[in-house]
Amino acid sequence: xxxxxxxxxxxxxxxxxxxxxxxxxxxxxxxxxxxxxxxxxxxxxxxxxxxxxxxxxxxxxxxxxxxxxxxxxxxxxxxxxxxxxxxxxxxxxxxxxxxxxxxxxxxxxxxx
Amino acid sequence: xxxxxxxxxxxxxxxxxxxxxxxxxxxxxxxxxxxxxxxxxxxxxxxxxxxxxxxxxxxxxxxxxxxxxxxxxxxxxxxxxxxxxxxxxxxxxxxxxxxxxxxxxxxxxxxx
Numbered sequence: 001x002x003x004x005x006x007x008x009x010x011x012x013x014x015x016x017x018x019x020x021x022x023x024x025x026x027x028x029x030x031x032x033x034x035x036x037x038x039x040x041x042x043x044x045x046x047x048x049x050x051x052x053x054x055x056x057x058x059x060x061x062x063x064x065x066x067x068x069x070x071x072x073x074x075x076x077x078x079x080x081x082x083x084x085x086x087x088x089x090x091x092x093x094x095x096x097x098x099x100x101x102x103x104x105x106x107x108x109x110x111x112x
Numbered sequence: 113x114x115x116x117x118x119x120x121x122x123x124x125x126x127x128x129x130x131x132x133x134x135x136x137x138x139x140x141x142x143x144x145x146x147x148x149x150x151x152x153x154x155x156x157x158x159x160x161x162x163x164x165x166x167x168x169x170x171x172x173x174x175x176x177x178x179x180x181x182x183x184x185x186x187x188x189x190x191x192x193x194x195x196x197x198x199x200x201x202x203x204x205x206x207x208x209x210x211x212x213x214x215x216x217x218x219x220x221x222x223x224x
Contacts, residue, residue, distance in 0.1 A: 036212075036215075041200075041218070041220065042218060043118075043202050043204075043215030043216050044202075044213075044215050045215070046212050046214065049212055087155065087156070089156075089212075098144045098146075098161075098206045099146075099158060099161060099171075100158075100212070100213065102155040102156040103155055104154055104155040105154075105155055
């Protein structure tokens, strides 16, 4: 069974200080990977889907990249409003009926 | 456009009381529907999923049950709540897996 691990668990940045979040998984192979943003007390909000190694997608200050074994979410010059929990997820595989396995999330705090 | 409604937003229930959380989806037909639970500081745990009316699959043995009486309605229930049932419950829908999930706004359940 695939295990999805995110690191770090928490990340504190100063406004404008760029960094990256990691999402790794134990079952290699490209079944796709999803990134979500979750604000406190709310449901996760879809950010990106990645399917191919080398694929990159961008949205404002966020850029997601994918290899066969892991994905990175790069945050460039973050602002306080980027503070949230970022979750990654992988399809469970096989006859999975669209089930996703989620990582534990990275709590990002951006200080002004 | 598709929307997902989940209610109530917060709920405080005594141990041993029943539970009913409802989720409805608009703007799509025959969606895959999911119930997830998120404990504080942890990732999302899949509880139930459904690929059609009356079709429910359980992922984790527990004190909860789910039903899908209509195509776009998904209900999470319990006959007698336990303290360990406290958490943040999220409903989600998807059409296949290509575009990932769309989540509801969540229900914060506290069992006292």
